[in-house]
Amino acid sequence: MNKPAVETKPNIEVCDGNKAVAHAVRLSRPDVVAVYPITPQSAVGEWLSRWNDEGTLNAEVVRVEGENSSMGVCCSASLTGGRVFTGTSSWGLLFMMDGLHYAAGYRIPVVMTNANRETPGIFTIGNSSQDMWSVRDAGWIQVNVEDNQEILDAVIMAYRIAEDTDILLPMMVCYDGFYLSYRKDPLEIPAQDDVDAFLAPLKQSKRNIVTPDDPMVFGIPSFFPKDQGEGCTEFRYKHSAALERVKDKIDTVDKDFEAIFGRSYAGQIEAYRTDDADIVLVATGSVCGTAKVVVDKMRDDGVKVGLIKVRLLRPFPKEKIAKVLEGKKGIGVIDRSVCFGYHCGHLYMELKSALALEGLPTTLPTLNFIGGLANLDITVEQVETTINLTLAASKGETVEEVTWLSLEE
Amino acid sequence: MKGVAKRIASHFQEEDLLSAATGMCPGCPAELAARVLFKVLGKNVITFRTPGCQPIFMTRLAGIPCLMTNIASSMTGARRYLHKIGRDDVTCVAFVGDGATADVGFQPLSAAAARGEQLLYICNDNEAYMNTGVQSSSATPQGSWTSTTWVGDSHRGKGNEVKYMPLIMLMHGVSYVATATMGYYEDYVLKVEKAKEAVKHGMAYIHLHTPCSIGWRAPQEKSIEMSRLAVQTNYFPLWEAEDGKLKFTKRIKKPTSLNELIKLQKRFSHINDQELDRLKQTIDKRLALLENLAVE
Amino acid sequence: MKFRCDQENSWFRAGPVLGQPVNEWRYVRPIIKLSKCNNCGWCELYCPTGCISEEDDEVVIHLDYCKGCGICANECPKDAITMIDEEEE
Ligand code: SF4
Ligand code: SF4
Numbered sequence: 001m002n003k004p005a006v007e008t009k010p011n012i013e014v015c016d017g018n019k020a021v022a023h024a025v026r027l028s029r030p031d032v033v034a035v036y037p038i039t040p041q042s043a044v045g046e047w048l049s050r051w052n053d054e055g056t057l058n059a060e061v062v063r064v065e066g067e068n069s070s071m072g073v074c075c076s077a078s079l080t081g082g083r084v085f086t087g088t089s090s091w092g093l094l095f096m097m098d099g100l101h102y103a104a105g106y107r108i109p110v111v112m113t114n115a116n117r118e119t120p121g122i123f124t125i126g127n128s129s130q131d132m133w134s135v136r137d138a139g140w141i142q143v144n145v146e147d148n149q150e151i152l153d154a155v156i157m158a159y160r161i162a163e164d165t166d167i168l169l170p171m172m173v174c175y176d177g178f179y180l181s182y183r184k185d186p187l188e189i190p191a192q193d194d195v196d197a198f199l200a201p202l203k204q205s206k207r208n209i210v211t212p213d214d215p216m217v218f219g220i221p222s223f224f225p226k227d228q229g230e231g232c233t234e235f236r237y238k239h240s241a242a243l244e245r246v247k248d249k250i251d252t253v254d255k256d257f258e259a260i261f262g263r264s265y266a267g268q269i270e271a272y273r274t275d276d277a278d279i280v281l282v283a284t285g286s287v288c289g290t291a292k293v294v295v296d297k298m299r300d301d302g303v304k305v306g307l308i309k310v311r312l313l314r315p316f317p318k319e320k321i322a323k324v325l326e327g328k329k330g331i332g333v334i335d336r337s338v339c340f341g342y343h344c345g346h347l348y349m350e351l352k353s354a355l356a357l358e359g360l361p362t363t364l365p366t367l368n369f370i371g372g373l374a375n376l377d378i379t380v381e382q383v384e385t386t387i388n389l390t391l392a393a394s395k396g397e398t399v400e401e402v403t404w405l406s407l408e409e
Numbered sequence: 410m411k412g413v414a415k416r417i418a419s420h421f422q423e424e425d426l427l428s429a430a431t432g433m434c435p436g437c438p439a440e441l442a443a444r445v446l447f448k449v450l451g452k453n454v455i456t457f458r459t460p461g462c463q464p465i466f467m468t469r470l471a472g473i474p475c476l477m478t479n480i481a482s483s484m485t486g487a488r489r490y491l492h493k494i495g496r497d498d499v500t501c502v503a504f505v506g507d508g509a510t511a512d513v514g515f516q517p518l519s520a521a522a523a524r525g526e527q528l529l530y531i532c533n534d535n536e537a538y539m540n541t542g543v544q545s546s547s548a549t550p551q552g553s554w555t556s557t558t559w560v561g562d563s564h565r566g567k568g569n570e571v572k573y574m575p576l577i578m579l580m581h582g583v584s585y586v587a588t589a590t591m592g593y594y595e596d597y598v599l600k601v602e603k604a605k606e607a608v609k610h611g612m613a614y615i616h617l618h619t620p621c622s623i624g625w626r627a628p629q630e631k632s633i634e635m636s637r638l639a640v641q642t643n644y645f646p647l648w649e650a651e652d653g654k655l656k657f658t659k660r661i662k663k664p665t666s667l668n669e670l671i672k673l674q675k676r677f678s679h680i681n682d683q684e685l686d687r688l689k690q691t692i693d694k695r696l697a698l699l700e701n702l703a704v705e
Numbered sequence: 706m707k708f709r710c711d712q713e714n715s716w717f718r719a720g721p722v723l724g725q726p727v728n729e730w731r732y733v734r735p736i737i738k739l740s741k742c743n744n745c746g747w748c749e750l751y752c753p754t755g756c757i758s759e760e761d762d763e764v765v766i767h768l769d770y771c772k773g774c775g776i777c778a779n780e781c782p783k784d785a786i787t788m789i790d791e792e793e794e
Contacts, residue, residue: 032490034482060489064482065520072479072517076486079473080455082493084486098476107714168713208716210487212453212499215471218716234708235715242713410746410759417750429770430727430754436774441753594750630775630788633751 010261011189017180020148020187021087021113021173022047024155027195028111031082032060034070036092039125040177041115044087067092071099074110081209083159084110089177090117090131097135103170104139106218107239109162109207110170113155115177116144116285116336118374126375129285129337132174132313133346139239141171141246142313146288148185150265151175153257156195160253165205167242167249174313176286176336178375190261198260243315250312268317271324273299274306279330279390282321282351284310287334287378294383305387316350322358330365330394332386336372344368344402365393371405378405413595420598421448427468436629437462438591438619438636439533443504445594446531449601450500455491457484457503459514461540462533462621477509481521484528492527500608502529507548508538511572522581525611529604532574532614535621543624547572551691552684554676555624565679570691575616576698579650584611587649587658590618592637596647596658607651618645626675638670643696648703656705667692727754731773733788735766741785748777748786 015023021044025033033052035045051057062073067088074084088096093114103110118128132144141161145154154173162171175181210216251267258264272292274280283291288309298305308324310317325331335345342349348368356362369386372378382405393399410418426447433440439462447454447470456472459480475483480503488501510518510532521528537555538544545555549567554560558567579586585607589597597617604613620636622629639645640659644667647659667689671677680688742764749757749764756770757777766777778786 031493032486034486060493062482062485062489063524064485065516068476068479069482069485069517069520072476072482073486073489076457076473076475076483077490078486080487080490082486082490098478102476106716208712208714210455210471210473210716212455212471215469216716217468217472218474231710231715234710237706238708238713410749411744414746414750418746425755427755429756429767430725430772433753435730435753435772436776437753441751444753444755591751628775630779632774633776633780 008191008193010191010194012186013189014184014186015148016043016182016184017148017151017175018043018115019047020152021155021175022051023187023189024152025085026051026057027190027192028085028156028159028199029083029196030059030085032062032073032077032084034062034064034073034084034086036064036067036070036086036088038067038089038092040117040181041087041089041113043181044113067095068099071096071103071110074112075099075103075106075108078108078110079106079210081211083163085112086110087113087115089115091120093131093135094119097138100135100138100140100170104239107168107242108170109168111155111158111162112170112172113151114172114174115181116174117177122374124374126373127176127178127336128373129335129346132172133337133339135172136314136346139169139243140314141167141169141243142174143171143250143311144174144284144313145180145311146286146309148180148183149187149263151180152187152189153261153263153265156190156198157250157253157257159199160202160256161246161249163202163205163207164249165207166245168207169239169242169246174285179286194260198257246315247312247317247319265311268312269320269324270309270311272307272309274308274324276304277306278304278328279332279387279394280306280308280325280328281332281334281383281386281390282308282310282347283334284313284347285336287336287372290378290380291334291383294380294387298384298387303387303391305391310347316354318354318358321351321354322360325355325360325364328364330367330390332367332369332390334378334383334386335368335370336378338370338373345370348402365390367393367399368402369405370402376406417595417598420602422451423448426452426470433462434621434623434629436622436632438632439535439617441591442533442597442617442619445598446502446504446601449598450502450605453498454500454502455487457501457505459505459509461506461509461538462535463504463506477513479517480505480509480514481518481526481528481530484530485521485524485526488527497609500529500605501527502531504531504533506538506540507532507534507536507574508546510534511547511574519581522578522583522612522614525583527608527611529608529613530615532616533619534574534616535619535624536571537621537624539621539624548574551688552677552680554679560679565684573695575614578614578616579653579655581612582653583614584608585613585649585651586616587614588616588618588645588647590636590640590645590647592633592640593647593659600649600658603649603651624676627673631673635670635673638665638673641665642667642670643692644670646696646699648699654704655699655702657699657703726769727772728769731771732791733773733775734768734771734791735773735775735777735786736789737764737766738785738787739763741783743783745782748781751780752777
């Protein structure tokens with residue numbers, strides 16, 4: 001068997017988002033990888049299979065027959081002690097929904113990527129955040145990233161977070177399908193030694209594994225006297241509390257990452273030019289790139305606007321967001337998905353409840369903009385519109401609460 | 410212990426690894442089959458199971474509870490990781506119902522078989538979704554009453570023939586396939602031993618027929634007798650296939666009348682001559698197919 | 706917050722699993738007539754709950770774990786086991 005190639009120096013390579021995922025996974029040295037194709041992330045599995053066959057990746061690659069099997073392979077391989085990976089998107093993500101709950105419920109540190117894509121029902125092959133939001137209650141850690149370098153770095157960091165014995169939860173790194181999965185950028189591919197050093201602390205941590213040498217059984221222990229409900233309540237609480245611990249963990253892991261690799265993503269959220277801002281846009285994913293450009297442009301024109309890029313979706317970083325938004329005069333939330341039953345976008349719905357829970361005034365003008373469904377671009381002009389409308393609302397003008405950008409006349 | 414019983418017991422490697430009396434119904438042959446399974450396989454296993462009538466819930470063995478939708482893939486993940494760390498000595502064994510095998514978990518099972526995963530898969534075929542209250546599965550025989558196939562003016566029990574899993578598995582090219590039943594105790598034990606060996610080269614699949622007194626509405630003390638009758642009537646022929654070579658392990662020279670088996674089961678109490686004939690034809694057809702495939 | 710389990714997740718080290726007594730399940734119970742028994746061992750092999758064993762050349766049924774299924778009586782080649790009503794002495 002060929003030994004994995006060991007890069008001793010970081011290396012610049014032009015690659016798309018899918019290859020960025022594959023590099024990150026390869027560098028993290030997984031034991032078992034499950035691959036199944038689905039547009040727009042199929043290249044993740046192609047690269048990993050190829051590198052494994054060529055000998056630069058030393059993993060068991062299982063070419064499964066469907067996504068519910070990807071999750072089955074990953075969960076059991078992880079339960080028996082392995083480091084695992086799979087990637088998916090949209091229809092595939094929904095096809096493993098039972099597995100998603102299973103992984104989180106048993107606290108299995110699966111690391112998975114999801115290339116965000118529209119969900120089935122209207123036949124589209126394009127980007128949106130509909131898939132990633134619709135699994136937000138499965139109990140996973142979810143982050144959503146802005147660009148390809150961040151994909152690569154976030155996947156490596158995901159192992160440090162998921163497999164940490166303080167956490168032990170599955171983690172999903174989401175990235176915008178099509179926009180990032182197919183866009184090519186020059187990326188810094190870290191050196192293997194550096195990644196090994198970064199992930200080394202996990203070697204010390206001992207987690208329970210399933211082995212014939214020391215059998216573990218699953219279920220509610222019999223010392224819960226009344227019934228399963230008491231046991232279930234306790235484990236649900238612990239799961240939820242572990243998710244809360246992720247907030248600090250992602251911040252510290254980000255700092256550790258910066259110390260070795262020199263790049264930081266500010267952990268839970270990135271607050272961009274928000275300090276002296278009157279109004280703030282809130283967005284997640286690749287649209288943040290466009291939004292930053294527009295914020296800079298409007299700043300030049302004297303508009304005091306900033307941006308919160310939400311990286312962590314689950315647990316939702318409500319404290320950090322509220323802290324940034326305290327005292328602001330208007331908020332505009334950009335969504336790439338529809339939260340059915342609330343007739344608005346998901347991030348908007350999340351943000352509104354976060355603000356209420358954190359005690360910010362409910363009178364704070366807060367607007368929602370829905371755009372970018374099924375690969376529609378959210379253009380510079382549209383972002384300008386969101387800022388102008390938010391500004392108007394902040395000055396007391398009456399503005400529609402939810403604007404569906406491409407439906408505007 | 411004497412004679413044949415003693416000979417059978419000589420194959421046991423281990424003491425009983427299940428708890429004394431599991432939560433299975435009285436007289437369930439699956440509880441017995443699981444006890445015997447681990448006496449033969451020993452402790453160096455990881456067990457896999459799904460929600461359902463799975464007696465291995467109460468064992469002292471390492472085990473992973475799986476989803477019904479992906480048990481064969483779950484086994485794959487563990488098996489591959491164990492291989493990577495050099496633990497090929499550990500047998501990954503599933504004891505799973507006919508619903509999870511032939512219906513909702515079929516896709517992963519088929520794929521794992523086609524990939525040649527080194528798994529020991531035992532299908533506990535009691536011919537319906539018994540744990541959830543006797544709903545029809547694709548292993549339910551034609552004409553049988555279940556709680557989703559009623560007998561009335563417009564339908565008379567289940568309409569379709571069974572999906573005959575053992576042959577389907579054989580056509581996947583797995584390394585060992587066998588049918589078994591507790592009525593033929595030694596046959597089962599020998600097949601488990603062969604499967605344990607075969608699993609070193611690929612998948613081993615044992616289709617275990619386990620009469621269910623609750624779902625079949627039959628007397629509980631007759632469950633072993635029925636499993637023997639099922640073989641003697643050719644309702645459930647016993648065979649095995651090593652590397653694709655099918656041979657009968659029990660030839661029935663003078664088959665018992667199918668009626669002897671059917672009359673014990675109230676799920677067939679409505680059956681008329683014409684329907685019994687149709688069931689016989691299905692059985693004859695299957696037997697003829699097996700005879701054609703058999704090398705011995 | 707009061708927790709009963711020291712584990713983070715709902716899986717734990719398997720101790721010896723002894724099983725729950727199942728006396729209550731039963732409405733008939735097996736009685737063995739030792740004069741008829743030839744110690745062939747089939748009942749021991751066939752009891753689904755594993756509650757029959759041979760002790761000092763004598764077949765013993767551990768009734769705590771007997772579900773009263775009647776398989777032992779049905780399978781005994783010597784008809785040495787009969788099922789009697791649980792109420793009977
Ligand atoms: S009645 Fe059933 S459970 Fe009881 S000893 Fe006989 S076979 Fe075992
Ligand atoms: S089966 Fe009957 S004869 Fe044989 S040991 Fe049991 S009681 Fe005795």
